[in-house]
Amino acid sequence: MTVSDPVEDIVATISRSATEIRQGLVGRRGKADEENPSGETQAEADVWADDLLAERLSSIDGVAQYASEERAEIIDCDDDGFSVAVDPLDGSSNLKSNNTMGTVFGIYDEPLPAPGAALVAAGYVLYGPITTMVYARDGTATKYELTGGERTIVEQDITLPDDPITYGFGGRVPDWPDDFEAYVREIESNPKHKLRYGGAMIGDVNQVLTYGGIFAYPALEDSPNGKLRLQFEGNPIAYVIEAAGGRSSNGEHSILEVEATDLHQRVPLHVGNTSLIDRLEAALA
Ligand SMILES: O=P(O)(O)OC[C@H]1O[C@](O)(COP(=O)(O)O)[C@@H](O)[C@@H]1O
Ligand SMILES: [Mg+2]
């Protein structure tokens, strides 16, 4: 008898759906005339990908809740089980220019909103020239290629390279607090460091995972919690980067220790090599 593993069922469902999501973007590059709970205009593809994932993930045995960046309310499913939090399309403003996007997921063993410490697994799909998935569970991260529903391992026990190379920071430069800007100038002044910013967190974070470095969407002068959402973006990415031997920070401590108070709350996000995040926290202290 095979023992069912809802976490594996969730990840397999997202893997299979990724190819369809990628193909379904064609013809859905317009706006949807609606705002999401964060007050952003939704793309047609945001709404469509959310509906597709909501239907599939909420019907899995052992999924108690489905929630996403694109819907105000949690969908309650089974009485007991895991909570799945999804950013169906990360970087959907890149649809218009046909640049990188992703799908982010976190699987929590507590009802949402939940702290990162309640994650049992998390990962993301990257719609690049090919479709890849990075998925972390039990402290190890694995990279896969996804083709036509198949998930093939390309790298196990991924770790951030020791010598950091790439950096990318979101938000308008004039909106950065002075201490953060001073830190950025320090990073830029190292001749080994290269700027890589594509406007989709997943693309930028995947550069950091591949080459080492730092990605941040920091606190801004008028938005002290930055832009990215804790449940759907911050926690899952922090979980993956920490499993790969890096660090995450809200500016003070690990993102995984941030108190979860609201489903759609935002968090300043900084992830990357331990040395760079340690230095960032010192610069912001
Ligand atoms: O356009 P900006 O302000 O640089 O913001 C870019 C950031 O916003 C996001 O697009 C937000 O994610 P969504 O596209 O899922 O809303 C991140 O992927 C990215 O890092
Ligand atoms: Mg996003």
Ligand SMILES: [Mg+2]
């Ligand atoms: Mg999104």
